[in-house]
Structure formats: structure tokens, C-alpha cells
Amino acid sequence: MKFGGTSVADAERIKRAARRIVAQREQGKRVVAVLSARGHTTDELIKAAEEVSPHPDPREMDMLLSTGERISCALCAMAINDLGHKAISLTGSQAGIVTDTSHTRARILDVRADRIRQALDEDMIVLVAGFQGVSTSLDVTTLGRGGSDTTAVAVAAALNAEVCEIYTDVRGVYSADPRLVPDARKLPVVSFEEMLEMAASGAKVLQLRSVEYARTHGVRIHCRASFEDGPGTFVIGEDETMEHPLITAVTHSTDEARITLTGVPDRPGAAASVFEALAAAGCNVDTIIQNEPKGDGAEAELSFTIPSEDLRDAEVALAPVITEHGMRIGTDQQIGKVSIIGAGMRSHPGVAASVFRTLATQEINIEMISTSPIKISCIIRAERVPEAVRALHSAFQLSETDIHEDPPMGQTPR
Ligand code: ASP
Ligand code: MG
Secondary structure, three states, X not given: OEEOHHHHOOHHHHHHHHHHHHHHHHOOOOOEEEEOOOXXXXXXXXXXXXXXXXXXXXXXXXXXXXXXXXXHHHHHHHHHHHOOOOEEEEOOOOOOEEXXXXXXXXXXXXXXXXXXXXXHHOOOEEEEEOOEEXXXXXXXXXXXXXXXXXXXXHHHHHHOOOOEEEEEOOOOOEOOOXXXXXXXXXXXXXXXXXXXXXXXOOOXXXXXXXXXXXXXXXXXXEEEEOOOOOOOEEEEOHHHOOOOOOOOEEEEEOOEEEEEEEEEEOOOOHHHHHXXXXXXXXXXXXXXXXXXXXXXXXXXXXXXXXXXXXXXXXXXXHHHHHHHHOOEEEEEOOEEEEEEEOHHHHXXXXXXXXXXXHHHHOOOOOOEEEXXXXXXXXXXXXXXXXXXXXXXXXXXXXXOOOOOOOOOOOOOOX
């Protein structure tokens, strides 16, 4: 059972989480709970670091950030003990979460869960601090924002758990962000593949890495509300899902920035040197477009998107490459992205046409396009994102109330 930050934000909610954990235990289940830091704790810790240092040392940053999750676990263990059950809280390191050495964005290499198993055998409820581990060089590491999801999935995989339940402040995974689309539908199941695309294109319910980990290790995820009972969304293998809708969800993001390089020399290796520099700086590049230079000695223009938070690192990393090749750089932080995702589009023509027509009808200009077999993403102006999400959600009839009698193709308003 994993509880997110809002689900443990205050004393009442910690006690509520404790009661839910105990209720499962009383049904005869053995329970490991992974908790996030309370409310905005992680943001506050980051701010505290920035107040004392403009570029906080990453190792010390991890020492600091890992405390948030420990607080939650210790408090929850106290609450569980008061309910008459035995609980023990463990740091990531005590729980055997071994990571690589890349501070603030470490990857889990191994979960040595002996101590967790031993505590379970002693009939204890085990609370594991999310979002952290210990590196191969014995330093405390953290797993990147939202990393408690990955802790939960990794622990579930190591213990061969029946299910990894992610308790959160929403009822599950929706066909679009309910704050933008009030009649968005709660999805009963989504496949790992769809969930990966959704997490990568802006859905915030699950950290992308946790979904990758779950797919690799075959961990069943159940995403559900911490404030009420009842099923949420199951994330499972594509072969296990009965539903194969054409389009499953519309996602969006305004957390990306675009970098455009002009004067890129038209010769082998130019793109490689740009993206090698970005890779070395740990920047995750998404949509990439390069135009085709015409004529001898012509130069190319290369545009790509990266997470806004990586923009500064990217500019620093690119500076020497730009000078070396005599390129020019431009950045744009006002971009947004809308994407539609659905396993069914693999075998259906016309989805892209419908997407583009829908946006055109709203007079929304598409600046970049990228696709995968089950996703179409369009880069547009950030301020048009809410409109675009609503238009696509209704064009593909994704609401609860929509009747799916006719295929949505060709029905897009013209
Ligand atoms: N507390 C960390 C964060 O805010 C990790 C998590 O909540 O999953 O990113
Ligand atoms: Mg989260």
C-alpha cells in the first residue's frame, strides 16, 4: 500500500491511512506500506536548500530530501501501534533499496528485502520511507520527484506481492484531467503500455519509472482513492485487459520547454554532438524535429522539447557545442502538449486526421507533432491546452455519458 503526500498531509490523514493499513492486516493480509512526504514537505525542503545555497550539493540535497518520507513513516508507525498492531518504520536504506550513485535522480538497482521479510514474519506491519535508497557507494539517494511510486512497485516486485495499491487523492486514472474535463471517465483498467505513454505525456497519477518497473517485473498496480473505498484503476498487462478501446485518454502537459538550434551544419555527427551533450547532462529529450536543408552548404534547424526544469542544465550543456559549430540557440517556455493515447489506434487509420481536424476547428495551431504506435502528441501554445484537451475528449467521445455506438472516426466536427 502506497500513500501519497496529500493522503498523509496532517494528523487526521495519517490516522486514516493507519486505519486503512490495519484494516487490511485484520483481513489476514501481510502489509508493507510505502509513504510519501507529507503535503508540500519536499517542495519546502528544496526551498530551504535554495535559501542557503544557489547550487546545493546533490549528495547533501538527498540527505535533506530523504527526511520528509521518514517523518511520515515514523508518525504512521506510532498511529498503527496505538491501534493495537505492531509496526516498524524503515528508511530506504534499512529496507534494502539499493540504487546507483546519481544523486536526486537515482535508479533502483536491487531490493534486498530480507529485513522487510523478517519483520513481516514477526507479524509486523512494515512502513518503508518512499523516494529514497542507499547507493552502491553507501550514500543516501533519492529517486526523482514522485519517486515513492517507484519504491512501492520495487518493494512489491521484490516481495512478489499480490498487488501494489497506490492510494491517492483521486479515484484512479481518468480519461483526462478532471480539473479540465469535468465529465472525464474513471478508467477501470489500463494496460502498462498505455499507462507508460500517459505518464510520459503528462498524466501525474504515477511516476513514469514506476510504470516501467511494474511492466518489467509484472507488478499489478491498483490506483485508488485514499478517502473512500471502492475500486480505482488497475494497471495490468495488455493480454490481461478485456477492453481494447480505440482511444483511452487525452493527456496534457505545460511543463516542457522547446529549444531551437539554427545554423546546424549539414553533416554527419552534428545532431549526435548536440544530443550527446544533453544526455551527459541527464536531460530527457522528447519531440525532435529537424528540417531538411536545401542546397550545398545549407544549414539545418533543429528543435526539440525537454522538461522545463532541465532547461537551465540543457543551456549550460549545449554552450560549448553551439560555439564549436557556430549555431544559434532559441528557447520557448510557453509551449504545451496535448496527446491522445489508445492501444486501439495501432490498427485504425484516420486517428491522426481526426486529431488535427479537431484542433483546426478550434483554430489551434500545431507547432510540432510526434507519434508512437499508440500515441499522437501535438505541441501547441500553452494557453490553448485546456481548450484542446476538452475538444479532443469530446471529439473522441471519452466521457461516461457518451454512447459508443459508432466509431468516432469521421464524426469530428468540420
Ligand atoms: N516526496 C517526493 C516528491 O514530492 C516523492 C513522492 O512524493 O513520491 O516528489
Ligand atoms: Mg505522486
